[in-house]
Amino acid sequence: MSRDVEGTTVMARAIAVKAQHEFGAAMPADTVVLDFADRNRPGLKTSGVRGLAIEFDLPEAIMLRGGDALVLDDGRLVDVVAAPEQLIELRSRTPGDLVRAALQIGSRHLAAQVLPNGIRLRPDAAIETVLAALGVKITSIETSFDPEGGAYAASAHDHDHHDHDHHGHDHAGHGHEAHGHKADDHKHHDHDHGGHDHDHHHPHD
Structure with a gap:
């Protein structure tokens, strides 16, 4: 996590992506609701719906899709929802x-x-x-907008995107499509x- 000069936690770093992740009984640390542009913006700094500050620090360009999960530097996961x-x-x-x-x-x-x-x-x-x-x-x-991806997007997601189910946990109060629904x-x-x-x-x- 990034910290300011006084040692106060500023934001968690998202360092990897789990494609179309299913949380099951486990709860994500937070949820980010992002449109297409923000889901693919390098170095994005944003906040989850529960207030967790997050900075994208991914090692390569990845087409982030609704239903994916961000992996934080402390191992926690953040649910990604595609905003309308x-x-x-x-x-x-x-x-x-x-x-x-x-x-x-x-x-x-x-x-x-x-x-x-x-x-x-x-x-x-x-x-x-x-x-x-x-x-x-x-x-x-x-x-929500989930366009076709280029080669880099396919390589980043192919290992997880086949034969998956869409996770069904609820995000009460969000006016958006649920995760990965076609x-x-x-x-x-x-x-x-x-x-x-x-x-x-x-x-x-």
């Missing part, structure tokens, strides 16, 4: 239209989350104009959510 954020979701009438949309997204090297029948990405006015011209339906939503499992709702943590969809004009 503003996204756009693409749907199309034909698979071909979606493939053409994917090619446009890939050519611009934009982070994208591939669903069985759609694509999610962060709002981007330029690409939205291109996609609209292709006839793709664009819907504004609020949910994004395509979420139903679209047009009614008022009244504080429920469903995806929120707002079709573009």
Whole structure:
């Protein structure tokens, strides 16, 4: 742990990641709720929901995903939850239209989350104009973002990400998706959510 000049504990250092970790009966030391950008920000300094100050000191670039656990320098674990954020979701009438949309997204090297029948990405006015011209339906939503990873992300997670179950401990009071739940499992709702943590969809004009 880092300490100030008076010896008071300042923050714990996160030095490794356990991919899609299951806590079981054990309780994590704390939980961090982070959006996609913060989950992949080197040297991030943040606080858990119970007040634990944490500094990322990971040895290499890792695509941190919701459901992973940070390993602190004292051996404790911190649960990682993917925070909801503003996204756009693409749907199309034909698979071909979606493939053409994917090619446009890939050519611009934009982070994208591939669903069985759609694509999610962060709002981007330029690409939205291109996609609209292709006839793709664009819907504004609020949910967690778990895009496809590059080679470094695959190597960091492959040893744990196969055949895992998602841990089911509760995070009462957080308006976010639970750990590692597949994004395509979420139903679209047009009614008022009244504080429920469903995806929120707002079709573009």
